[in-house]
Amino acid sequence: MTKPGSDRPAARWxxxxxxxxxxxxxxxxxxxxxxxxxxxxxFTLNNGLRVILVREPKxxxxxxxxxxxxxxxxxxxxxxGLSHMLEHMMFQGTPAVPAGEFHRLVGRxxxxxxxxxxxxxxxxxxxxxxxxxxxxxxxxxxRMRHLSLQEEHFRSENQVVQEERRxxxxxxxxxxxxxxxxxxxxxxxxYGRPVIGWMTDIQHYTVADLRAWYQRHYAPNNAVLVLxxxxxxxxxxxxxxxxxxxxxxxxxxxxTLVSPYRPPPxxxxxxxxxxxxxxxxxxxxxxxxxxxxxxxxxxxxVPTLLSEGREDVFALDVLATILxxxxxxxxxxxLVLEEGLAVSVSAHYGGFSRSWELFTLSATPKSPGGxxxxxxxxxxxxNGEPTLVSRPDGAATGVTGxxxxxxxxxxxxHEIDRLAREPVSERELQRAKNGMIARHVFAHDSxxxxxxxxxxxxxxxxxxxxxxxxxxxxxxxxRAEDVQRVAARYLRPGHLVVGxxxx
Amino acid sequence: MISRLWTxxxxxxxxxxxxxxQADPMVQTVQGPGGMTxxxxxxxxxxxxxxxxxxxxxxxxxxxxKAGVAxxxxxxxxxxxxxxxxxxxxxxLEFHGIHLDATASLESVVVRLTTLTGHLEEAWxxxxxxxxxxxxxxxxFARGVDEQRALIVKNQEQPQTRASxxxxxxxxxxxxYGRPVVGTLEGLSRITLADVVRFHADTYHxxxxxxxxxxxxxxxxxxxxxxxxxxxxxxxxxxxxxxxPVPSAPPTAPQAQHVEMDLPQTTLLLGTLGIHRHDPDxxxxxxxxxxxxxxxxxxxxxxxxREKRGLTYGVxxxxxxxxxxxPFIVAMKTKTESTxxxxxxxxxxxxxxxxxxxxETELQEVILYLTGSFPLHLDGLGKLSATxxxxxxxxxxxxxxxxxxxxxxxxxxxxxxxxxxxILDAERFYTVTVGKGR
Numbered sequence: 001m002t003k004p005g006s007d008r009p010a011a012r013w014x015x016x017x018x019x020x021x022x023x024x025x026x027x028x029x030x031x032x033x034x035x036x037x038x039x040x041x042x043f044t045l046n047n048g049l050r051v052i053l054v055r056e057p058k059x060x061x062x063x064x065x066x067x068x069x070x071x072x073x074x075x076x077x078x079x080x081g082l083s084h085m086l087e088h089m090m091f092q093g094t095p096a097v098p099a100g101e102f103h104r105l106v107g108r109x110x111x112x113x114x115x116x117x118x119x120x121x122x123x124x125x126x127x128x129x130x131x132x133x134x135x136x137x138x139x140x141x142x143r144m145r146h147l148s149l150q151e152e153h154f155r156s157e158n159q160v161v162q163e164e165r166r167x168x169x170x171x172x173x174x175x176x177x178x179x180x181x182x183x184x185x186x187x188x189x190x191y192g193r194p195v196i197g198w199m200t201d202i203q204h205y206t207v208a209d210l211r212a213w214y215q216r217h218y219a220p221n222n223a224v225l226v227l228x229x230x231x232x233x234x235x236x237x238x239x240x241x242x243x244x245x246x247x248x249x250x251x252x253x254x255x256t257l258v259s260p261y262r263p264p265p266x267x268x269x270x271x272x273x274x275x276x277x278x279x280x281x282x283x284x285x286x287x288x289x290x291x292x293x294x295x296x297x298x299x300x301x302v303p304t305l306l307s308e309g310r311e312d313v314f315a316l317d318v319l320a321t322i323l324x325x326x327x328x329x330x331x332x333x334x335l336v337l338e339e340g341l342a343v344s345v346s347a348h349y350g351g352f353s354r355s356w357e358l359f360t361l362s363a364t365p366k367s368p369g370g371x372x373x374x375x376x377x378x379x380x381x382x383n384g385e386p387t388l389v390s391r392p393d394g395a396a397t398g399v400t401g402x403x404x405x406x407x408x409x410x411x412x413x414h415e416i417d418r419l420a421r422e423p424v425s426e427r428e429l430q431r432a433k434n435g436m437i438a439r440h441v442f443a444h445d446s447x448x449x450x451x452x453x454x455x456x457x458x459x460x461x462x463x464x465x466x467x468x469x470x471x472x473x474x475x476x477x478x479r480a481e482d483v484q485r486v487a488a489r490y491l492r493p494g495h496l497v498v499g500x501x502x503x
Numbered sequence: 504m505i506s507r508l509w510t511x512x513x514x515x516x517x518x519x520x521x522x523x524x525q526a527d528p529m530v531q532t533v534q535g536p537g538g539m540t541x542x543x544x545x546x547x548x549x550x551x552x553x554x555x556x557x558x559x560x561x562x563x564x565x566x567x568x569k570a571g572v573a574x575x576x577x578x579x580x581x582x583x584x585x586x587x588x589x590x591x592x593x594x595x596l597e598f599h600g601i602h603l604d605a606t607a608s609l610e611s612v613v614v615r616l617t618t619l620t621g622h623l624e625e626a627w628x629x630x631x632x633x634x635x636x637x638x639x640x641x642x643x644f645a646r647g648v649d650e651q652r653a654l655i656v657k658n659q660e661q662p663q664t665r666a667s668x669x670x671x672x673x674x675x676x677x678x679x680y681g682r683p684v685v686g687t688l689e690g691l692s693r694i695t696l697a698d699v700v701r702f703h704a705d706t707y708h709x710x711x712x713x714x715x716x717x718x719x720x721x722x723x724x725x726x727x728x729x730x731x732x733x734x735x736x737x738x739x740x741x742x743x744x745x746x747x748p749v750p751s752a753p754p755t756a757p758q759a760q761h762v763e764m765d766l767p768q769t770t771l772l773l774g775t776l777g778i779h780r781h782d783p784d785x786x787x788x789x790x791x792x793x794x795x796x797x798x799x800x801x802x803x804x805x806x807x808x809r810e811k812r813g814l815t816y817g818v819x820x821x822x823x824x825x826x827x828x829x830p831f832i833v834a835m836k837t838k839t840e841s842t843x844x845x846x847x848x849x850x851x852x853x854x855x856x857x858x859x860x861x862x863e864t865e866l867q868e869v870i871l872y873l874t875g876s877f878p879l880h881l882d883g884l885g886k887l888s889a890t891x892x893x894x895x896x897x898x899x900x901x902x903x904x905x906x907x908x909x910x911x912x913x914x915x916x917x918x919x920x921x922x923x924x925x926i927l928d929a930e931r932f933y934t935v936t937v938g939k940g941r
Contacts, residue, residue, distance in 0.1 A: 104868070110871065158813070328593055367652045
């Protein structure tokens with residue numbers, strides 16, 4: 001997050017989720033459209049640097065990405081956000097490339113670059129015309145082990161990071177709320193801490209903290225280098241060796257241990273699946289005078305490919321689509337079309353984090369002040385086609401704003417309960433899969449997204465190639481009973497954390 | 504009138520472009536039904552097609568007192584056809600994995616369609632439905648109004664949105680460029696379904712439309728699709744009156760306005776009238792803007808305000824060249840206590856540019872950057888179709904991309920100085936601050 005605009009707002013949870021979903025999107029598409037597989041090389045240098053090169057000659061451009069396996073999950077209380085602060089400092093100079101020179105060199109060569117930090121990793125990219133990509137190797141190899149970390153640059157850049165936190169979080173009621181929600185929903189898990197760090201922590205880092213963090217985590221054996229584009233792979237592999245092979249490995253790489261995720265057992269046959277009263281500890285209510293329209297959020301702990309319960313990841317992905325993606329989704333049909341309670345709804349799930357994740361839901365109620373909505377039942381739609389049968393009570397009574405939140409919650413829980421009790425129809429299931437697979441093809445419109453997918457999976461320890469090539473089949477293999485099973489297993493009222501943000 | 508230019512024109516433009524000449528798709532321009540301009544950007548690397556249809560008729564065409572009609576009409580674009588109600592229409596799109604929607608901006612509405620090649624026939628059918636046979640049901644209209652009202656209300660939380668709305672009002676008090684694209688609560692309350700029906704009918708006239716088709720399709724397929732599905736397009740020009748010209752200067756002298764919000768950070772937005780899209784100084788201003796506050800962290804504003812002083816996470820300048828004079832703006836956020844210092848620095852940099860222009864080193868470096876990064880902007884069907892949509896909409900010529908690098912290279916220090924004097928006089932900047940008291 002060194003400059004605004006193109007960064008991944010890892011400090012803010014919904015955007016992060018969107019990004020992770022997008023990643024899934026890229027993965028699927030590759031497997032689906034290129035049966036013969038990607039033309040690639042995947043090898044590890046003697047110093048432990050993992051190198052993945054992919055030839056993608058659609059346009060005469062290439063991207064370099066370096067992923068370090070260090071993120072906010074590796075941090076400790078009191079030093080939250082240190083990984084992100086170091087990400088900023090990675091642009092502040094080495095003996096060979098002094099501060100300011102990095103951006104100048106990339107700019108003179110027509111390149112673009114940025115970086116981002118998430119819970120799990122810190123990544124850097126440089127995009128260039130393909131015949132200039134060696135510049136990226138030179139710059140990345142240099143700063144992998146030779147960062148200067150000078151006091152004067154740190155002081156100034158620390159102010160920048162404080163401003164970044166103000167922009168993203170402190171001056172945005174939604175940002176403030178999501179930080180609290182994440183802290184509540186993840187509890188003591190490190191994912192509950194903001195990626196950008198608490199402001200008091202940011203204000204108290206020292207250069208010594210950063211130097212220690214850099215020494216600890218920045219080494220070839222804690223990194224993945226990904227190059228995608230119009231490349232000659234053999235020549236590129238040699239360039240990579242020329243620039244990186246002499247960097248020393250770090251023998252004592254730290255390993256962060258997070259408490260393992262235990263998937264809940266399947267509910268007993270007579271266990272009430274939904275519609276229970278939530279306990280007080282499951283609720284977070286935030287009142288913020290900066291808010292103009294309330295929001296409803298919900299999150300359930302769910303597994304990823306790296307935790308127990310990994311066999312349920314793809315069914316959960318399909319479930320998220322059926323629940324909350326687009327106007328055909330269950331939640332849109334119920335809350336927006338039938339009940340007229342909300343203007344928008346969504347469901348998000350990733351599945352690739354180093355630890356467990358949240359399966360999240362959100363809804364925005366109608367804004368008060370509009371004219372009474374027309375009775376839906378009275379609309380003439382008499383052409384014999386399947387139309388929505390509308391219950392007039394929601395729309396006609398015009399429940400809006402914060403007053404709608406209890407009914408929104410009730411309707412969401414009702415829909416989840418239905419999914420846990422009844423299998424979805426074949427048409428609905430196939431529609432969700434078709435939409436997912438198509439979006440995955442579309443998302444592969446740029447080498448950037450492919451490189452990001454490979455980098456994230458590899459940094460997290462997932463076999464990127466097997467995921468890339470097999471994901472479409474895995475999505476296609478999800479059956480209606482799988483969707484029902486994972487809804488019943490994971491989306492249980494006892495596991496839900498609800499947050500509401502009101503003016 | 505087919506022009507096959509791509510293969511010939513790009514040779515030797517930029518170091519390293521020899522590859523592109525072979526790898527790049529051909530762009531072909533044809534006349535579509537009713538006189539619609541159609542650009543085909545062939546690329547068979549992915550089994551997908553991306554279409555952008557750009558039509559004249561954004562919020563500048565909102566009827567008096569009904570700000571928000573263009574936005575609402577675009578929202579209604581994928582809400583069904585004469586034979587398919589909205590739910591059925593959307594279900595069929597999703598079942599085939601087709602994305603179809605429309606978005607209004609100030610001067611145009613952009614329809615975006617993305618489909619797998621295998622579902623092209625379904626995609627053409629739904630596009631034609633939406634253009635020629637929109638359902639326009641009252642209940643869907645009511646839902647659109649609800650969503651738009653929520654958006655207008657939610658936007659009030661965002662300091663940058665509020666600053667931008669206010670600055671536009673200050674720069675264009677009596678011109679449609681000053682109205683918010685999403686409309687106002689007041690305007691929205693007056694809009695009826697009939698307004699939307701009329702707006703749709705007035706927008707989609709073939710002579711006022713450009714269609715870009717990028718991806719896995721060839722010319723015969725394109726022409727067959729156009730003939731089969733869009734032959735019914737209205738061939739007459741839109742009956743709308745022309746937009747009134749932007750006054751040469753806003754009626755009030757430059758001023759500063761403040762919006763009070765209880766935030767730890769002040770949003771600063773400075774703006775003046777920029778240029779229109781066909782201004783001969785377009786390239787000079789493009790270069791100037793990149794040096795002053797363009798993308799990346801090399802700009803003067805970024806160097807002075809972020810890198811040297813740590814006063815902001817991001818500071819930038821931007822100009823929006825429209826059919827008439829769009830705004831030139833400078834924007835940043837900083838902690839409340841630094842507001843005055845930041846404002847002074849912004850004004851100082853504007854003055855320095857207006858007085859001194861740029862150095863030869865700055866000019867040469869930025870030309871290297873802009874010409875060198877040119878291929879990065881054409882990587883992917885989304886970027887290609889968006890670029891060709893702009894070329895078509897503003898009639899920039901099918902040789903626009905081919906000539907672009909040379910036109911950037913031709914910019915001199917004198918050109919930059921001239922446009923700096925003309926546009927960047929700090930005395931003509933309007934200022935908005937949003938945050939805690941002064």
